[in-house]
Amino acid sequence: MQDHACKGFKKDLITYLNTQLPQPHSCGQLRYTNLPFSHIDIYHRFKFCLDSLGNDVDFDQMEEVDIIKAQPPISQKAGHFDTVVVMVDLDCECTGLKGMHIGRLKVIFCLPQQVYGSVQPAWTKDPLAYVEWYAPLKPAADYELYAVKKPSLSLDGSLPGRVILLLSIRQTCQLVPNFGRTVPIDWTLDNVLDKCDSFLLNCFTSKYAYQTL
Numbered sequence: 001m002q003d004h005a006c007k008g009f010k011k012d013l014i015t016y017l018n019t020q021l022p023q024p025h026s027c028g029q030l031r032y033t034n035l036p037f038s039h040i041d042i043y044h045r046f047k048f049c050l051d052s053l054g055n056d057v058d059f060d061q062m063e064e065v066d067i068i069k070a071q072p073p074i075s076q077k078a079g080h081f082d083t084v085v086v087m088v089d090l091d092c093e094c095t096g097l098k099g100m101h102i103g104r105l106k107v108i109f110c111l112p113q114q115v116y117g118s119v120q121p122a123w124t125k126d127p128l129a130y131v132e133w134y135a136p137l138k139p140a141a142d143y144e145l146y147a148v149k150k151p152s153l154s155l156d157g158s159l160p161g162r163v164i165l166l167l168s169i170r171q172t173c174q175l176v177p178n179f180g181r182t183v184p185i186d187w188t189l190d191n192v193l194d195k196c197d198s199f200l201l202n203c204f205t206s207k208y209a210y211q212t213l
Contacts, residue, residue: 003072005079005194006106008158009130010035016163020123036115043108044071046127050171051094053211064208066171070105070129078190081106085170085213086131094170095212102148102173102201103131104193108166127166132159137201146201146213148175173213175199 001009014033018024025033050064071080082105085097092099107130115121133151140147151160177187178198187195203213 001107003079004070004081004106005072006130006132006158006161007156008132008154008161009107011156011158012130012161013163016128017123036121037112040112041110043110043127045069046108046166048167050208053094053208068105068108068169068172070108081193082172083134083175083193084131085173086164087168087170092170097137097146097213100170102134102137102175103161104134105169106130106132106161124165128163129166129169130161130163131169132161134199140200143200145203147178148199148201150197171208171212173209174202174205176202 014030018030045067047065047067050066068082068084069080073079084103084105086101086103087099088101089099110127111123135149135151137146176199177192177196178200201213203209
């Protein structure tokens, strides 16, 4: 997964598949476990309808849609990996951030339905996603916004991540870099999410974002 720049993907995918087993392996056994397949089907974008907030005056208005992208670099074009709001608790709602976590979408994929050997896999056929987590949200001291920060790297140099159901992504979100006093000259639109460690969650990008974030 070098093109997707997610060092922890294989490890976290093995962990996810282990949760699908009738008798999961121990953490110690997972260290020596390999994937039972050689490839997965990968997609670069997904379009979905946003949850209705039930307050639209014009009920004939078309549903709002969102598009999430996990596009690796192609030729001279930089990669594009969206930041997203993920539902992680059963008590989450369509508005507010209770039960939500902010992550960066790295891979959209489906698991193969054929594996090594003659065993038929019992895992889901639904599309999945791999996200790298940001630290839990905290109110920003000087703004009426939430502060978003990158967590510390794991011992293997990867960011904390998880394989999730694609449909657990509620919406995209915009993170504004917290520049401080000066803006580093090497930060660009294409690399700022990689180089910056501290952000603000922007709830003013759209009416929907203002109502939900």
